[in-house]
Amino acid sequence: MNHDLEVAVSAVRRALLLQLGLLVLSALFLDFGETLRICCCWSLAFWVGATMVLVRRHSNPTRIDLVYVRWGLLILPFVAIPALVTVWLLNGTI
Numbered sequence: 001m002n003h004d005l006e007v008a009v010s011a012v013r014r015a016l017l018l019q020l021g022l023l024v025l026s027a028l029f030l031d032f033g034e035t036l037r038i039c040c041c042w043s044l045a046f047w048v049g050a051t052m053v054l055v056r057r058h059s060n061p062t063r064i065d066l067v068y069v070r071w072g073l074l075i076l077p078f079v080a081i082p083a084l085v086t087v088w089l090l091n092g093t094i
Helices: 003-027 034-056 063-075 078-092
Strands: none
Touching: 003 034, 003 078, 034 063, 034 078, 063 078
């Protein structure tokens, strides 16, 4: 296995562990599952983006690509939570 592929696999493994921890943590909130629902939505958005990045540059990911895959799950909530809450308020879901 070449070095770039090993680094990409390591980044994906770290993101999966981070996501598992965030999902468990968000499931512990006593807010009737709203936090868990938001976490699941932003996780889905993250993995769609990460898959696009890794498929597009599978043989030679850049440093920025790997930073996004490793830590993007922590950055995305600052965009996803306000957007999802706004959409859900407009739809009357919450």
